[in-house]
Amino acid sequence: MHLFYQPGVDSQFLTEDDSRHAIKTLRLSIGDEIAVTDGHGNRHLAVITVANARRCEFRILATQTTQPRPFSIRICVAPTKNIDRIEWFVEKAVEIGIERISFFFGQHSERRILKLERLEKIAVSAMKQSLQSFLPILDNALPFEKLLTSVGEEQRFIAHLPDHDPPVNVAKKATLGGRYVVLIGPEGDFSEKEIDQAVGADFQMVTLGPNRLRTETAALTACQILNFINT
Protein backbone atom coordinates (compact mmCIF):
# COMPACT_ATOMS: atom_id res chain seq x y z
CA MET A 1 0.00 0.00 0.00
CA HIS A 2 1.19 3.55 -0.71
CA LEU A 3 2.55 5.44 2.29
CA PHE A 4 2.02 9.18 2.62
CA TYR A 5 3.15 11.79 5.14
CA GLN A 6 0.83 14.17 6.97
CA PRO A 7 2.44 15.69 10.07
CA GLY A 8 -0.78 17.40 11.13
CA VAL A 9 -2.29 15.26 13.88
CA ASP A 10 -5.94 15.87 13.01
CA SER A 11 -5.48 16.79 9.35
CA GLN A 12 -7.30 14.12 7.38
CA PHE A 13 -6.01 15.34 4.01
CA LEU A 14 -2.73 14.95 2.15
CA THR A 15 -0.23 17.73 1.50
CA GLU A 16 -0.35 19.30 -1.96
CA ASP A 17 2.68 17.28 -3.12
CA ASP A 18 1.25 14.02 -1.82
CA SER A 19 -2.21 14.83 -3.16
CA ARG A 20 -0.80 15.36 -6.65
CA HIS A 21 1.24 12.18 -6.35
CA ALA A 22 -1.74 10.15 -5.13
CA ILE A 23 -4.29 11.39 -7.65
CA LYS A 24 -2.26 12.36 -10.74
CA THR A 25 0.65 9.90 -10.61
CA LEU A 26 -0.81 6.89 -8.80
CA ARG A 27 -4.34 7.60 -10.10
CA LEU A 28 -5.90 6.70 -6.74
CA SER A 29 -9.57 7.52 -6.32
CA ILE A 30 -12.38 7.60 -3.77
CA GLY A 31 -12.54 4.39 -1.75
CA ASP A 32 -8.88 3.46 -2.33
CA GLU A 33 -7.01 2.60 0.83
CA ILE A 34 -3.76 4.36 1.68
CA ALA A 35 -1.32 4.42 4.59
CA VAL A 36 -0.49 7.77 6.18
CA THR A 37 2.22 8.41 8.76
CA ASP A 38 2.51 11.51 10.93
CA GLY A 39 6.25 11.05 11.34
CA HIS A 40 5.76 10.74 15.09
CA GLY A 41 5.20 6.99 15.27
CA ASN A 42 1.58 6.84 14.14
CA ARG A 43 0.63 5.07 10.95
CA HIS A 44 -2.94 5.26 9.80
CA LEU A 45 -4.80 2.94 7.52
CA ALA A 46 -7.09 5.34 5.67
CA VAL A 47 -9.55 5.50 2.81
CA ILE A 48 -9.69 8.32 0.26
CA THR A 49 -12.91 10.35 0.60
CA VAL A 50 -12.12 13.29 -1.71
CA ALA A 51 -9.87 12.52 -4.68
CA ASN A 52 -8.69 16.11 -5.21
CA ALA A 53 -5.22 16.47 -6.77
CA ARG A 54 -4.58 19.61 -4.70
CA ARG A 55 -6.14 18.43 -1.46
CA CYS A 56 -6.81 14.72 -1.28
CA GLU A 57 -8.96 13.97 1.78
CA PHE A 58 -9.06 10.68 3.63
CA ARG A 59 -10.82 9.06 6.57
CA ILE A 60 -8.76 7.12 9.11
CA LEU A 61 -9.89 3.52 9.52
CA ALA A 62 -7.25 2.35 11.98
CA THR A 63 -4.06 3.62 13.56
CA GLN A 64 -0.94 1.66 14.41
CA THR A 65 1.40 3.34 16.87
CA THR A 66 5.09 2.45 16.91
CA GLN A 67 7.20 3.09 20.00
CA PRO A 68 10.47 5.02 19.59
CA ARG A 69 13.57 2.83 19.48
CA PRO A 70 15.16 2.00 22.86
CA PHE A 71 18.25 3.89 21.68
CA SER A 72 18.74 7.06 19.68
CA ILE A 73 21.36 8.14 17.18
CA ARG A 74 22.24 11.74 16.49
CA ILE A 75 24.91 12.51 13.93
CA CYS A 76 26.35 16.02 13.78
CA VAL A 77 28.15 16.59 10.51
CA ALA A 78 29.80 19.48 8.71
CA PRO A 79 28.17 19.99 5.29
CA THR A 80 30.41 18.89 2.42
CA LYS A 81 31.55 21.22 -0.34
CA ASN A 82 29.57 19.10 -2.79
CA ILE A 83 26.07 19.08 -1.29
CA ASP A 84 25.14 15.86 -3.14
CA ARG A 85 27.27 14.00 -0.61
CA ILE A 86 25.25 15.29 2.31
CA GLU A 87 22.02 14.55 0.45
CA TRP A 88 23.20 10.96 0.02
CA PHE A 89 24.05 10.76 3.70
CA VAL A 90 20.63 12.04 4.77
CA GLU A 91 18.79 9.59 2.50
CA LYS A 92 20.86 6.61 3.60
CA ALA A 93 20.92 7.46 7.30
CA VAL A 94 17.13 7.81 7.34
CA GLU A 95 16.77 4.48 5.52
CA ILE A 96 18.91 2.54 7.99
CA GLY A 97 17.64 4.43 11.04
CA ILE A 98 18.56 7.71 12.72
CA GLU A 99 16.77 10.00 15.18
CA ARG A 100 18.45 13.33 14.52
CA ILE A 101 20.85 14.94 12.08
CA SER A 102 22.52 18.21 13.04
CA PHE A 103 24.77 20.30 10.86
CA PHE A 104 27.60 22.58 11.86
CA PHE A 105 30.19 24.84 10.31
CA GLY A 106 33.71 24.19 11.54
CA GLN A 107 36.86 26.29 11.26
CA HIS A 108 37.94 24.20 8.25
CA SER A 109 34.50 23.99 6.62
CA GLU A 110 34.53 24.97 2.95
CA ARG A 111 30.74 25.26 2.78
CA ARG A 112 29.17 28.05 4.81
CA ILE A 113 25.57 27.87 3.58
CA LEU A 114 23.10 25.05 4.00
CA LYS A 115 19.46 24.98 2.90
CA LEU A 116 17.44 22.48 4.91
CA GLU A 117 14.34 22.40 2.71
CA ARG A 118 15.67 19.98 0.11
CA LEU A 119 17.25 17.79 2.79
CA GLU A 120 13.93 17.63 4.62
CA LYS A 121 12.19 16.45 1.45
CA ILE A 122 14.85 13.77 1.02
CA ALA A 123 14.34 12.67 4.64
CA VAL A 124 10.56 12.42 4.18
CA SER A 125 10.82 10.34 1.01
CA ALA A 126 13.45 8.08 2.60
CA MET A 127 11.16 7.59 5.62
CA LYS A 128 8.28 6.64 3.31
CA GLN A 129 10.45 4.48 1.09
CA SER A 130 11.76 2.48 4.06
CA LEU A 131 8.23 2.26 5.53
CA GLN A 132 9.06 3.98 8.81
CA SER A 133 6.73 5.99 11.04
CA PHE A 134 9.26 8.37 12.55
CA LEU A 135 10.73 11.35 10.71
CA PRO A 136 14.18 12.22 12.06
CA ILE A 137 14.84 15.76 13.27
CA LEU A 138 17.02 17.85 10.96
CA ASP A 139 18.70 20.82 12.61
CA ASN A 140 19.87 23.93 10.85
CA ALA A 141 23.63 24.40 10.74
CA LEU A 142 25.20 26.03 13.81
CA PRO A 143 28.72 27.23 14.46
CA PHE A 144 30.65 24.38 16.10
CA GLU A 145 30.72 25.95 19.56
CA LYS A 146 26.95 26.58 19.55
CA LEU A 147 26.38 22.99 18.41
CA LEU A 148 28.32 21.63 21.37
CA THR A 149 26.09 23.51 23.80
CA SER A 150 22.98 22.07 22.07
CA VAL A 151 23.96 18.46 22.84
CA GLY A 152 21.92 16.67 25.51
CA GLU A 153 22.87 13.07 24.67
CA GLU A 154 25.05 11.37 27.27
CA GLN A 155 27.10 9.10 24.99
CA ARG A 156 29.28 11.57 23.12
CA PHE A 157 31.80 10.71 20.45
CA ILE A 158 33.98 12.63 18.04
CA ALA A 159 35.36 10.83 14.99
CA HIS A 160 38.99 11.75 15.33
CA LEU A 161 42.23 9.81 15.58
CA PRO A 162 43.84 10.55 18.94
CA ASP A 163 47.50 11.59 18.78
CA HIS A 164 48.85 9.33 21.50
CA ASP A 165 46.37 6.69 22.64
CA PRO A 166 45.60 3.77 20.33
CA PRO A 167 42.43 4.39 18.28
CA VAL A 168 39.27 2.76 19.63
CA ASN A 169 36.27 1.95 17.46
CA VAL A 170 33.05 3.73 18.47
CA ALA A 171 31.46 0.29 19.00
CA LYS A 172 33.88 -0.41 21.85
CA LYS A 173 33.03 2.81 23.70
CA ALA A 174 29.29 2.83 23.07
CA THR A 175 27.07 1.06 25.59
CA LEU A 176 23.84 -0.51 24.34
CA GLY A 177 20.52 1.27 24.48
CA GLY A 178 21.98 4.70 24.90
CA ARG A 179 21.45 8.11 23.48
CA TYR A 180 24.37 8.60 21.12
CA VAL A 181 25.77 11.67 19.45
CA VAL A 182 28.69 11.56 17.03
CA LEU A 183 30.58 14.54 15.62
CA ILE A 184 31.88 14.17 12.05
CA GLY A 185 34.29 16.83 10.82
CA PRO A 186 34.49 18.63 7.47
CA GLU A 187 36.78 17.62 4.59
CA GLY A 188 39.45 19.77 6.22
CA ASP A 189 38.90 17.90 9.52
CA PHE A 190 38.40 19.48 12.94
CA SER A 191 40.81 22.15 14.13
CA GLU A 192 42.89 21.50 17.23
CA LYS A 193 40.76 24.03 19.05
CA GLU A 194 37.55 22.22 18.09
CA ILE A 195 38.97 18.88 19.26
CA ASP A 196 39.84 20.46 22.61
CA GLN A 197 36.40 22.03 22.91
CA ALA A 198 34.72 18.68 22.18
CA VAL A 199 36.92 16.78 24.64
CA GLY A 200 36.17 19.50 27.18
CA ALA A 201 32.47 18.82 26.58
CA ASP A 202 33.00 15.10 27.38
CA PHE A 203 33.20 13.84 23.80
CA GLN A 204 35.37 10.72 23.45
CA MET A 205 37.67 10.33 20.45
CA VAL A 206 36.79 7.25 18.40
CA THR A 207 37.52 5.73 15.02
CA LEU A 208 35.04 4.17 12.62
CA GLY A 209 37.31 1.60 11.05
CA PRO A 210 40.79 1.20 9.56
CA ASN A 211 40.33 3.32 6.43
CA ARG A 212 40.33 7.06 5.88
CA LEU A 213 36.72 7.91 5.10
CA ARG A 214 35.13 10.88 3.42
CA THR A 215 32.95 13.08 5.61
CA GLU A 216 29.64 11.61 4.45
CA THR A 217 31.00 8.05 4.52
CA ALA A 218 32.21 8.52 8.09
CA ALA A 219 28.83 9.94 9.09
CA LEU A 220 26.95 7.00 7.58
CA THR A 221 29.40 4.45 8.98
CA ALA A 222 28.96 5.82 12.51
CA CYS A 223 25.20 5.51 12.02
CA GLN A 224 25.55 1.95 10.66
CA ILE A 225 27.74 0.80 13.55
CA LEU A 226 25.49 2.26 16.27
CA ASN A 227 22.43 0.76 14.60
CA PHE A 228 24.13 -2.59 14.21
CA ILE A 229 25.32 -3.02 17.79
CA ASN A 230 21.76 -2.32 18.95
CA THR A 231 20.05 -4.88 16.69
Add this chain to the structure above:
Amino acid sequence: MHLFYQPGVDSQFLTEDDSRHAIKTLRLSIGDEIAVTDGHGNRHLAVITVANARRCEFRILATQTTQPRPFSIRICVAPTKNIDRIEWFVEKAVEIGIERISFFFGQHSERRILKLERLEKIAVSAMKQSLQSFLPILDNALPFEKLLTSVGEEQRFIAHLPDHDPPVNVAKKATLGGRYVVLIGPEGDFSEKEIDQAVGADFQMVTLGPNRLRTETAALTACQILNFINT
Protein backbone atom coordinates in the same frame (compact mmCIF):
# COMPACT_ATOMS: atom_id res chain seq x y z
CA MET B 1 51.67 12.89 0.02
CA HIS B 2 49.70 12.39 -3.22
CA LEU B 3 48.76 8.80 -4.04
CA PHE B 4 48.68 7.61 -7.65
CA TYR B 5 47.72 4.34 -9.31
CA GLN B 6 49.91 2.41 -11.72
CA PRO B 7 48.84 -1.22 -12.12
CA GLY B 8 51.86 -2.08 -14.28
CA VAL B 9 54.35 -3.83 -12.00
CA ASP B 10 57.52 -2.50 -13.65
CA SER B 11 56.03 0.64 -15.19
CA GLN B 12 57.77 3.54 -13.50
CA PHE B 13 55.52 6.17 -15.07
CA LEU B 14 52.02 7.43 -14.32
CA THR B 15 48.99 6.86 -16.53
CA GLU B 16 48.01 9.75 -18.80
CA ASP B 17 45.21 10.82 -16.43
CA ASP B 18 47.46 10.70 -13.38
CA SER B 19 50.32 12.39 -15.25
CA ARG B 20 48.05 15.31 -16.17
CA HIS B 21 46.75 15.48 -12.59
CA ALA B 22 50.24 15.40 -11.11
CA ILE B 23 51.86 17.93 -13.42
CA LYS B 24 49.03 20.24 -14.53
CA THR B 25 46.73 20.21 -11.49
CA LEU B 26 49.08 19.56 -8.59
CA ARG B 27 52.03 21.24 -10.35
CA LEU B 28 54.45 18.59 -9.17
CA SER B 29 57.90 18.65 -10.72
CA ILE B 30 61.19 16.74 -10.89
CA GLY B 31 62.38 15.70 -7.45
CA ASP B 32 58.94 15.79 -5.85
CA GLU B 33 58.04 12.68 -3.92
CA ILE B 34 54.83 10.81 -4.65
CA ALA B 35 53.18 7.59 -3.51
CA VAL B 36 52.16 5.06 -6.13
CA THR B 37 50.08 1.95 -5.55
CA ASP B 38 49.75 -0.96 -7.95
CA GLY B 39 46.36 -1.93 -6.57
CA HIS B 40 47.77 -5.31 -5.57
CA GLY B 41 49.03 -4.41 -2.11
CA ASN B 42 52.24 -2.62 -3.06
CA ARG B 43 52.71 1.02 -2.30
CA HIS B 44 55.80 2.76 -3.56
CA LEU B 45 57.47 5.86 -2.28
CA ALA B 46 58.78 7.40 -5.49
CA VAL B 47 60.41 10.53 -6.84
CA ILE B 48 59.43 12.24 -10.08
CA THR B 49 62.20 11.97 -12.69
CA VAL B 50 60.41 13.26 -15.80
CA ALA B 51 57.66 15.85 -15.18
CA ASN B 52 55.79 15.20 -18.41
CA ALA B 53 52.04 15.96 -18.28
CA ARG B 54 51.36 13.05 -20.65
CA ARG B 55 53.81 10.57 -19.20
CA CYS B 56 55.16 11.50 -15.79
CA GLU B 57 58.07 9.19 -14.96
CA PHE B 58 59.20 8.31 -11.46
CA ARG B 59 61.87 6.27 -9.68
CA ILE B 60 60.84 4.00 -6.82
CA LEU B 61 62.69 4.76 -3.58
CA ALA B 62 60.96 2.25 -1.33
CA THR B 63 58.06 -0.19 -1.42
CA GLN B 64 55.66 -1.05 1.34
CA THR B 65 53.70 -4.27 0.82
CA THR B 66 50.34 -4.77 2.53
CA GLN B 67 48.95 -8.24 3.07
CA PRO B 68 45.39 -8.97 1.92
CA ARG B 69 42.81 -8.87 4.70
CA PRO B 70 42.22 -12.14 6.60
CA PHE B 71 38.67 -12.08 5.28
CA SER B 72 37.14 -11.12 1.94
CA ILE B 73 33.87 -9.51 1.00
CA ARG B 74 32.20 -9.95 -2.35
CA ILE B 75 28.91 -8.23 -3.01
CA CYS B 76 26.85 -9.26 -6.03
CA VAL B 77 24.26 -6.65 -6.84
CA ALA B 78 21.72 -6.01 -9.58
CA PRO B 79 22.37 -2.59 -11.18
CA THR B 80 19.76 0.00 -10.22
CA LYS B 81 17.58 1.80 -12.76
CA ASN B 82 19.29 5.04 -11.73
CA ILE B 83 23.00 4.28 -12.23
CA ASP B 84 24.04 7.04 -9.79
CA ARG B 85 22.95 4.74 -6.99
CA ILE B 86 25.33 1.98 -8.06
CA GLU B 87 28.13 4.51 -8.57
CA TRP B 88 27.53 5.71 -5.03
CA PHE B 89 27.62 2.13 -3.75
CA VAL B 90 30.90 1.37 -5.53
CA GLU B 91 32.57 4.50 -4.12
CA LYS B 92 31.38 3.86 -0.56
CA ALA B 93 32.07 0.12 -0.58
CA VAL B 94 35.64 0.70 -1.80
CA GLU B 95 36.17 3.34 0.88
CA ILE B 96 35.07 1.11 3.76
CA GLY B 97 36.64 -2.03 2.32
CA ILE B 98 35.58 -4.66 -0.21
CA GLU B 99 37.43 -7.25 -2.28
CA ARG B 100 35.06 -7.81 -5.17
CA ILE B 101 31.89 -6.37 -6.66
CA SER B 102 29.93 -8.43 -9.16
CA PHE B 103 26.88 -7.34 -11.07
CA PHE B 104 23.99 -9.41 -12.36
CA PHE B 105 20.75 -8.99 -14.22
CA GLY B 106 17.79 -10.64 -12.51
CA GLN B 107 14.33 -11.49 -13.82
CA HIS B 108 12.98 -8.29 -12.23
CA SER B 109 15.91 -6.05 -13.20
CA GLU B 110 14.82 -2.85 -14.90
CA ARG B 111 18.34 -2.05 -16.09
CA ARG B 112 19.82 -4.42 -18.68
CA ILE B 113 22.99 -2.54 -19.62
CA LEU B 114 25.99 -1.75 -17.44
CA LYS B 115 29.20 0.00 -18.47
CA LEU B 116 32.07 -0.90 -16.15
CA GLU B 117 34.53 1.79 -17.27
CA ARG B 118 33.10 4.62 -15.22
CA LEU B 119 32.61 2.36 -12.20
CA GLU B 120 36.27 1.28 -12.45
CA LYS B 121 37.39 4.93 -12.41
CA ILE B 122 35.23 5.53 -9.34
CA ALA B 123 36.77 2.49 -7.64
CA VAL B 124 40.31 3.70 -8.38
CA SER B 125 39.68 7.19 -7.04
CA ALA B 126 37.97 5.79 -3.92
CA MET B 127 40.96 3.49 -3.34
CA LYS B 128 43.32 6.47 -3.63
CA GLN B 129 41.11 8.71 -1.53
CA SER B 130 40.95 6.18 1.31
CA LEU B 131 44.70 5.50 0.99
CA GLN B 132 44.36 1.80 0.26
CA SER B 133 46.75 -0.41 -1.71
CA PHE B 134 44.27 -2.93 -3.05
CA LEU B 135 41.90 -2.24 -5.93
CA PRO B 136 38.76 -4.39 -5.66
CA ILE B 137 37.77 -6.57 -8.60
CA LEU B 138 34.75 -5.35 -10.55
CA ASP B 139 32.98 -8.00 -12.63
CA ASN B 140 30.88 -7.37 -15.68
CA ALA B 141 27.19 -8.08 -15.25
CA LEU B 142 26.11 -11.69 -15.78
CA PRO B 143 22.69 -13.29 -15.94
CA PHE B 144 21.76 -14.44 -12.42
CA GLU B 145 22.21 -18.15 -13.16
CA LYS B 146 25.68 -17.60 -14.64
CA LEU B 147 26.63 -15.49 -11.64
CA LEU B 148 25.73 -18.30 -9.24
CA THR B 149 28.09 -20.69 -11.01
CA SER B 150 30.90 -18.10 -10.76
CA VAL B 151 30.82 -18.05 -6.94
CA GLY B 152 33.71 -19.74 -5.14
CA GLU B 153 33.28 -18.17 -1.70
CA GLU B 154 32.11 -20.59 0.98
CA GLN B 155 30.05 -18.21 3.13
CA ARG B 156 27.06 -17.48 0.90
CA PHE B 157 24.18 -15.19 1.72
CA ILE B 158 21.19 -13.81 -0.09
CA ALA B 159 19.49 -10.71 1.29
CA HIS B 160 15.92 -11.94 1.35
CA LEU B 161 13.25 -12.27 4.00
CA PRO B 162 12.37 -15.94 4.42
CA ASP B 163 8.65 -16.75 4.25
CA HIS B 164 8.43 -19.01 7.30
CA ASP B 165 11.56 -18.91 9.47
CA PRO B 166 12.26 -15.80 11.55
CA PRO B 167 14.70 -13.44 9.79
CA VAL B 168 18.33 -13.72 10.85
CA ASN B 169 20.85 -10.90 10.44
CA VAL B 170 23.82 -11.73 8.22
CA ALA B 171 26.09 -11.04 11.22
CA LYS B 172 24.59 -14.01 13.08
CA LYS B 173 25.24 -16.43 10.22
CA ALA B 174 28.66 -15.16 9.17
CA THR B 175 31.69 -16.68 10.87
CA LEU B 176 34.76 -14.49 11.33
CA GLY B 177 37.62 -14.48 8.90
CA GLY B 178 35.70 -16.05 6.08
CA ARG B 179 35.25 -15.48 2.40
CA TYR B 180 31.82 -13.90 2.13
CA VAL B 181 29.54 -13.41 -0.81
CA VAL B 182 26.19 -11.62 -0.55
CA LEU B 183 23.51 -11.39 -3.23
CA ILE B 184 21.50 -8.16 -3.33
CA GLY B 185 18.43 -8.12 -5.55
CA PRO B 186 17.11 -5.45 -7.93
CA GLU B 187 14.43 -2.88 -7.06
CA GLY B 188 11.87 -5.48 -8.13
CA ASP B 189 13.51 -8.01 -5.77
CA PHE B 190 14.51 -11.56 -6.62
CA SER B 191 12.01 -13.84 -8.34
CA GLU B 192 10.85 -17.00 -6.55
CA LYS B 193 12.85 -18.99 -9.07
CA GLU B 194 16.01 -17.03 -8.32
CA ILE B 195 15.56 -17.53 -4.57
CA ASP B 196 15.22 -21.28 -5.14
CA GLN B 197 18.30 -21.33 -7.38
CA ALA B 198 20.34 -19.46 -4.76
CA VAL B 199 19.18 -21.69 -1.91
CA GLY B 200 19.98 -24.67 -4.12
CA ALA B 201 23.50 -23.25 -4.49
CA ASP B 202 23.87 -23.14 -0.66
CA PHE B 203 23.06 -19.45 -0.19
CA GLN B 204 21.48 -18.69 3.21
CA MET B 205 18.65 -16.16 3.48
CA VAL B 206 19.59 -13.27 5.75
CA THR B 207 18.37 -9.81 6.64
CA LEU B 208 20.47 -6.66 7.02
CA GLY B 209 18.39 -4.91 9.66
CA PRO B 210 14.80 -4.03 10.53
CA ASN B 211 14.12 -1.53 7.74
CA ARG B 212 13.29 -1.99 4.09
CA LEU B 213 16.39 -0.81 2.24
CA ARG B 214 16.96 0.31 -1.31
CA THR B 215 19.16 -1.96 -3.43
CA GLU B 216 22.31 0.15 -3.07
CA THR B 217 21.70 0.77 0.64
CA ALA B 218 21.29 -2.96 1.25
CA ALA B 219 24.49 -3.67 -0.69
CA LEU B 220 26.47 -1.14 1.35
CA THR B 221 24.93 -2.26 4.65
CA ALA B 222 25.94 -5.88 3.99
CA CYS B 223 29.46 -4.63 3.29
CA GLN B 224 29.46 -2.49 6.45
CA ILE B 225 28.27 -5.32 8.70
CA LEU B 226 30.78 -7.87 7.37
CA ASN B 227 33.59 -5.33 7.71
CA PHE B 228 32.47 -4.39 11.19
CA ILE B 229 32.27 -7.91 12.66
CA ASN B 230 35.81 -8.53 11.42
CA THR B 231 37.37 -5.42 12.96
